Amino acid sequence: MSLVTLVLYLAIGVICAHLVNKVVAHTLPGGFTTSVLAGVIGAFLGTSYVSSFGPAFEGISILPSMAGAAVMILLVSYLGRFMHKSA
Numbered sequence: 001m002s003l004v005t006l007v008l009y010l011a012i013g014v015i016c017a018h019l020v021n022k023v024v025a026h027t028l029p030g031g032f033t034t035s036v037l038a039g040v041i042g043a044f045l046g047t048s049y050v051s052s053f054g055p056a057f058e059g060i061s062i063l064p065s066m067a068g069a070a071v072m073i074l075l076v077s078y079l080g081r082f083m084h085k086s087a
Helices: 003-023 031-049 062-086
Strands: none
Touching: 003 031, 003 062, 031 062
């Protein structure tokens, strides 16, 4: 993985984390840092496991990576909310 690819994953993770934090505010354990980490992981998984469609830059399909990041952040958010209620 090149440095440019890593920076792109990080940028997609930050953008998706910011947008999802606006929707599901105050439900993530660890706050913005956790959502950025989940966004980066989701962007990587979205690009790796979904067929490449839409615009691509440096080998990263933008639409699947953004979708993967958003799904991963939402999953972490709901898991955090569920764990918080059960504790």
